[in-house]
Amino acid sequence: MRYHTHIATSIAAGAGVAIQTDVAFTFPYVVGIAIGSLLPDIDEPNSYVGRRSFGLAKVIKSIFGHRGITHSLLVCGLIFYLYQLYSYEWLFGIACGYIFHVIGDFFSKRGVPLFWPIVRKKIKSPLTYETGKPSEQLIFYIAIGLIIYFLYKYSLYSQLF
Known part of the structure; x- marks a missing residue:
């Protein structure tokens, strides 16, 4: 998945988390999601x-x-553990963005080694997309549409600033 698709899908998923829980859709949370959605590709x-x-x-x-x-999942767990130690909104956003990135790549044709270092084999969903192909572009546009829908349907824009 390309970086812009990771950011869009992660922010859409983060909005879903905010809607379903008591997490506020604040600017630090959203910035954290965007950063976290890019970090696994370091x-x-x-x-x-x-x-x-x-x-x-x-x-x-x-x-x-x-x-x-x-x-x-090892690194995802470590980042969530950091959030448990230091409860900052932006750190929770980073943790969420990170896991959303890994989930996004789980649906790619190449898969991910979720259980590394115990099992290094990459696993993937039965339903996959290929990076840079029309299927990924469709995922990107759906994510953008969901972000806009969530922002207005649930008034999330009012929490941003």
Whole structure:
């Protein structure tokens, strides 16, 4: 999934979380989601975040490969644990964006190693999309539509500022 699709789907999912729970759809939460939705790709030097990582992406990829540890439930759990220690809205957003990214890649043809390091095999959903193809573009536009719908249907825009 390309970076803009990760951001859009993660913000749409984050809006869904805000609607279904007592989480406020605030600016720090949404910014956290956007950042968190990009972080798992720190293991790919050519990714949006990897190109801005000052060489860290190359190091992570050389050690773990692309879609290795950064796409596992282990790292997702560690980020949620950090949120438990430091209850900041933006950190909760990062944790949510991170897990939404991993879920998004779970639906890709390449899958993700959810149970790394116990099982390194990449698993995927039976229903998949291919990065950069029309199916991903459709997912992006649906996510944008959902964001707009949620913002107005549930007045989430009033919580942003």
